[in-house]
Amino acid sequence: MIEFITQPWPWWFSGLMISGIMFFLLFFGQSFGFSSNLRTICAAAGLGKTNKFFDFNWRGQIWNIVFLIGAVLGGFLTKQFLDTGAPVQISQETIQDLSKLGISEPESLQPTEIFGTDAMFSLKGFLILAIAGLMVGFGSRYAGGCTSGHAISGLSDLQFPSLIAVIGFFVGGLIMTFLIMPLIF
Amino acid sequence: MKFIKFLVLGVIFGIVMTKSEAVSWFRIQEMFRFQAFHMYGIIGTAVTLGVAGVALIKKFKIRDFSGNQILFSPKDNSVYRYLVGGTIFGLGWALGGACPGPMVVNVGYGYWAMAIVFFFALIGTYLYGVLKSKLPH
DSSP states (O other), rough: HHHHHHHHHHHHHHHHHHHHHHHHHHHHOOOSSSTHHOOOHHHHHHHHGGGGGGGOOOGGGGGHHHHHHHHHHHHHHHHHHHHHOOOOOOOHHHHHHHHHHHHOOOSSOOOOHSHHHHHSSSSHHHHHHHHHHHHHHHHHHHOOOIIIIIIIIHHTTTHHHHHHHHHHHHHHHHIIIIIHHHOOO | OTTTTHHHHHHHHHHHHTTTTTTTTHHHHHHHHTTSHHHHHHHHHHHHHHHHHHHHHTTTOOTTTTTTTOOOOOOOOSSHHEEEEEEHHHHHHHSOOOOOHHHHHHHHTTTTTTHHHHHHHHHHHHHHHGGGGGGGG
């Protein structure tokens, strides 16, 4: 049992659990959409005073902020109690492709070249993190949702706008992966 | 007390996303390079079960725990904002290897660099709010 828990979990179990989380949120009268939290935090920080996009009743979104705190806690608990710290089991082709970009094969969950302390405090490393965040934050609000809101909730409801958004996610992801990343790494 | 259930769901989300490696930058790269089924399996399973479940909720007019019928509001009809916004999101998703949920899960796991990504995601959202009226939707 302990061995099963500390091993990486299979995709089908993860997919099952994620749809379960979406259904429980619906049952609790809410919906699954994580990036709304970004707008809520801006509103809670008082930015509604200068911009009307952030002037709304953000207190009605506290449940989602609590979900966010739970997600942080979930990451922490996994690291402390459920993890072997084993390298991520990605395919050999991906390891080879990434080595051409100067990213060494996985030793843990994340590449040290991007998320290690040295990278974080270098100018280039910091800019990579900052620009990635800017684009995710800007793009998710422009598109009206992120992976949870569009790819999971929206597609489950067969919403055409969500399909367009998910196509956009992939257009952007492929441009970054194949055209831009070879230039910056 | 009424928020405890959302905390529990958030904890489960964080654990599942970490244990299935969906919060890993490596897995997102592998997905965009079409070199493994893993991420497609996760999203595909969730969406397949989701489509079936949402259809059942609508067909049987299932109610939530406080007795209100569960309703789904259609999103505004447009192509431009979803395609352009989605593409900008995708650029960031591939570069940082995380969408907003996995960012905070990573912070909990101990990757402080993800806190920088998340902080700038807040700034990005604020920028959208500032530019909203000037952007085509």
